[in-house]
Amino acid sequence: MKPELDGIFQKFPNRQREDLIPLLQQIQDDFGYLSNQIITGVGEYLGISVNKIYGVATFYDNFRFGPVGRYHIRVCHGTACHVAGTSTILQELEKQLRIKPGETDKEGLFSLEVVSCIGACGLAPLVEINEEYFTHLNLEKIKDLLAGFREKEQDTYES
Amino acid sequence: MDFKIEVNNNLISVHEGETLLSALWRNGFKVPTLCHMNHFSPTGACRLCAVEVEGKRDLITSCSYPVEKNMKVKTNSPRVIKARKALVELLLSNHPDDCLYCQRNGNCELQWLAEEMNVKERKFFGEKNPDYPDHSSTSVFRDPGKCVLCSRCVRMCEEVQKVTAIDFISRANQTKVNSAFHKGLNVSSCINCGQCIMVCPTAALLDISHIEKVQAALDSGKKEVLFFISPSTAASVAEQVGIKSQQDIAGIINAALKKCGADKVFNLGFACDINVLEESAILNDHMAKNLAMPLLSSCCPAWVQYVEEFRPEWLPFLAPSKSPQQIMGTLLKTHYSEKQKLNPAGVFSVAVMPCVGKKFEASREEMTRQGISGVDAVLTVRELFRFLRTFGIDLKSLAPLQVDEPFEKASAAAWKMGYSGGKAEAVALELYKMNNKGSQDGFKFSVSKNLAGKKETKIKSGKQQFGFAWTSGIEEADSYLQQIIEDNRTDIHYVEVMGCPGGCAGGGGQPISRNPEKPKNRKRLCQEMEKNAHFLSAGENLAVMDLYMGKDAAPGSEKTGEWYHTHFRKREVLK
Numbered sequence: 001m002k003p004e005l006d007g008i009f010q011k012f013p014n015r016q017r018e019d020l021i022p023l024l025q026q027i028q029d030d031f032g033y034l035s036n037q038i039i040t041g042v043g044e045y046l047g048i049s050v051n052k053i054y055g056v057a058t059f060y061d062n063f064r065f066g067p068v069g070r071y072h073i074r075v076c077h078g079t080a081c082h083v084a085g086t087s088t089i090l091q092e093l094e095k096q097l098r099i100k101p102g103e104t105d106k107e108g109l110f111s112l113e114v115v116s117c118i119g120a121c122g123l124a125p126l127v128e129i130n131e132e133y134f135t136h137l138n139l140e141k142i143k144d145l146l147a148g149f150r151e152k153e154q155d156t157y158e159s
Numbered sequence: 160m161d162f163k164i165e166v167n168n169n170l171i172s173v174h175e176g177e178t179l180l181s182a183l184w185r186n187g188f189k190v191p192t193l194c195h196m197n198h199f200s201p202t203g204a205c206r207l208c209a210v211e212v213e214g215k216r217d218l219i220t221s222c223s224y225p226v227e228k229n230m231k232v233k234t235n236s237p238r239v240i241k242a243r244k245a246l247v248e249l250l251l252s253n254h255p256d257d258c259l260y261c262q263r264n265g266n267c268e269l270q271w272l273a274e275e276m277n278v279k280e281r282k283f284f285g286e287k288n289p290d291y292p293d294h295s296s297t298s299v300f301r302d303p304g305k306c307v308l309c310s311r312c313v314r315m316c317e318e319v320q321k322v323t324a325i326d327f328i329s330r331a332n333q334t335k336v337n338s339a340f341h342k343g344l345n346v347s348s349c350i351n352c353g354q355c356i357m358v359c360p361t362a363a364l365l366d367i368s369h370i371e372k373v374q375a376a377l378d379s380g381k382k383e384v385l386f387f388i389s390p391s392t393a394a395s396v397a398e399q400v401g402i403k404s405q406q407d408i409a410g411i412i413n414a415a416l417k418k419c420g421a422d423k424v425f426n427l428g429f430a431c432d433i434n435v436l437e438e439s440a441i442l443n444d445h446m447a448k449n450l451a452m453p454l455l456s457s458c459c460p461a462w463v464q465y466v467e468e469f470r471p472e473w474l475p476f477l478a479p480s481k482s483p484q485q486i487m488g489t490l491l492k493t494h495y496s497e498k499q500k501l502n503p504a505g506v507f508s509v510a511v512m513p514c515v516g517k518k519f520e521a522s523r524e525e526m527t528r529q530g531i532s533g534v535d536a537v538l539t540v541r542e543l544f545r546f547l548r549t550f551g552i553d554l555k556s557l558a559p560l561q562v563d564e565p566f567e568k569a570s571a572a573a574w575k576m577g578y579s580g581g582k583a584e585a586v587a588l589e590l591y592k593m594n595n596k597g598s599q600d601g602f603k604f605s606v607s608k609n610l611a612g613k614k615e616t617k618i619k620s621g622k623q624q625f626g627f628a629w630t631s632g633i634e635e636a637d638s639y640l641q642q643i644i645e646d647n648r649t650d651i652h653y654v655e656v657m658g659c660p661g662g663c664a665g666g667g668g669q670p671i672s673r674n675p676e677k678p679k680n681r682k683r684l685c686q687e688m689e690k691n692a693h694f695l696s697a698g699e700n701l702a703v704m705d706l707y708m709g710k711d712a713a714p715g716s717e718k719t720g721e722w723y724h725t726h727f728r729k730r731e732v733l734k
């Protein structure tokens with residue numbers, strides 16, 4: 001087991017079932033995602049079946065099971081954004097990228113996440129990509145955005 | 160205390176503290192259920208058991224609601240019926256609808272519900288479950304597309320079997336039953352007990368079928384196809400077909416299989432006798448040499464796999480004997496092949512068992528010799544019926560045909576292995592005889608329970624006293640053994656462990672039914688049949704003793720070790 005993980009475990013010395021979610025949360029914060037190996041390690045530490053842990057972790061939207069892509073797209077699903085139409089935007093993203101929230105595409109280029117209100121409701125609907133806001137979105141703009149990212153990647157690749 | 164409640168304008172008497180569902184059922188009111196399981200805590204997940212209670216705004220789920228004084232209940236009001244029908248229609252919204260090609264056609268709770276609710280067309284169209292069927296296991300096949308998320312398998316696997324190989328993954332309309340990381344059952348901690356198959360209402364869980372392999376071997380015309388039937392299989396057949404236990408059931412199955420092209424059909428009871436003799440000799444040896452105690456039976460593959468995965472520290476306690484199935488497989492590919500001048504590679508051996516775990520057992524690498532496995536195919540009782548049906552065979556109309564030599568006879572011990580507690584008794588008897596100059600006079604095996612309600616008994620032989628115990632269902636077995644080992648109990652010498660609740664009578668390869676009486680009934684049949692067994696005890700089986708003599712060996716000896724002994728090892732799995 002990675003030594004960093006041991007450090008996290010030390011914060012949960014009681015090894016109880018109740019520790020599961022906070023423990024997973026902490027790992028996700030530190031490592032960015034829950035790898036299979038880490039889940040297995042947590043299972044051994046808390047004495048809970050990995051199948052149980054995987055079941056619990058997949059129940060929540062905020063856990064990821066692989067590293068995020070180079071472009072990590074967080075779609076706001078707060079009330080204002082929802083009303084303004086982020087559902088269709090999410091649908092479009094899912095269709096174009098062929099991934100669901102929580103997943104990363106095969107190339108490791110894009111990953112998707114659904115988040116609750118980012119706190120910029122006046123600019124709804126919006127998504128956050130690598131900590132930059134893209135506001136007043138519509139389907140047209142989303143398509144352009146993705147095309148722009150892809151082009152940029154292509155260029156870096158070729159040069 | 161009992162009191163009365165009103166149901167559909169009738170007064171019925173109910174017990175305080177029971178659920179409304181149990182009261183309704185006992186009084187003959189039919190209420191459908193899907194997620195409900197006897198002896199499990201209710202989950203209220205499927206809502207099919209909904210009824211209307213006067214004064215309550217919403218329908219209530221009767222399976223999780225206790226009876227209350229002055230209750231007025233309607234089980235079939237228009238509102239209830241409409242709600243139930245909608246629920247079933249929703250369940251069907253993403254179903255593959257391939258009933259015609261489905262193994263559970265005619266024995267499917269979803270099909271029954273649709274029929275009962277008079278569902279005539281598809282009302283809702285849901286997204287189909289995108290998970291592929293999982294063929295990865297040696298024993299258990301999963302088709303997530305047919306899953307109705309009732310959670311019965313999940314609860315069985317966790318609460319009764321203590322394995323938790325499967326669980327709910329994700330939530331809302333993405334919810335599925337699966338193992339961690341969406342990996343196949345083969346890398347999960349599944350111990351192949353098949354109990355999940357027994358509780359699944361649909362065909363989402365099935366056997367990994369061996370019928371095709373068997374058929375191919377028969378069709379090849381080049382293979383010597385040898386079947387062997389376990390005693391408990393015979394009991395199930397008797398029960399299912401309604402044949403009297405006095406009849407020669409194995410003989411009837413023999414007659415049936417011969418019509419399908421079997422070359423020989425043997426009695427697995429023969430190898431049961433050997434297994435009992437081996438385990439009692441090993442037990443005697445462990446006691447004499449102060450080896451690990453208590454000795455744990457090892458004939459149940461699910462139990463063995465559980466120890467290998469979850470309790471490797473208990474491996475020294477497991478009796479290193481092969482199970483009856485593997486003893487028979489070995490004998491067929493060695494001794495028998497030699498005698499009959501057959502090339503072992505041309506022999507195809509088929510076990511017929513009440514168990515799906517036996518499929519896994521047959522595939523264990525230590526069960527092969529020079530690349531040839533002892534047992535080539537394992538048919539569960541369910542598969543046996545399916546197989547026979549394709550030949551249009553009606554078991555009831557067949558006259559019995561004596562099972563083939565040289566493995567035709569067995570003692571009462573063989574039948575005893577069909578239910579929990581029986582094997583402990585058979586081993587106790589052999590041990591008693593060993594310590595009583597070969598005589599069984601004065602042997603008494605009375606069932607008693609210790610303080611914790613666990614079944615234990617003591618037998619006396621001369622000055623010695625031996626303790627025997629038996630337990631079934633992995634959760635029960637695991638907690639019992641932990642206790643024994645923790646308490647350092649030296650008075651228990653042998654523990655019979657069966658992975659399935661009730662032993663093979665409740666095995667994961669038995670016919671699927673929601674009737675909880677079936678396993679008990681099969682046990683009773685085994686007990687009746689053992690009265691007509693060829694011999695009273697395993698040691699009296701002459702042909703078995705001849706085999707030992709041929710090798711100049713006694714039970715437990717190294718000389719017959721290559722036939723009768725094996726080893727177990729720690730197994731790394733996702734757990």
Ligand code: SF4
Nearest residue numbers: 316349350352353355
């Ligand atoms: S076969 Fe047994 S161990 Fe495997 S998933 Fe089913 S219930 Fe669990």
Ligand code: SF4
Nearest residue numbers: 306307309310312359
């Ligand atoms: S696999 Fe069968 S038993 Fe398990 S949840 Fe699905 S329908 Fe229920």
Ligand code: FES
Nearest residue numbers: 076078081118120
């Ligand atoms: S709802 Fe999207 S930023 Fe507030």
Ligand code: FES
Nearest residue numbers: 203205206208222
């Ligand atoms: S049977 Fe009562 S909720 Fe499923």
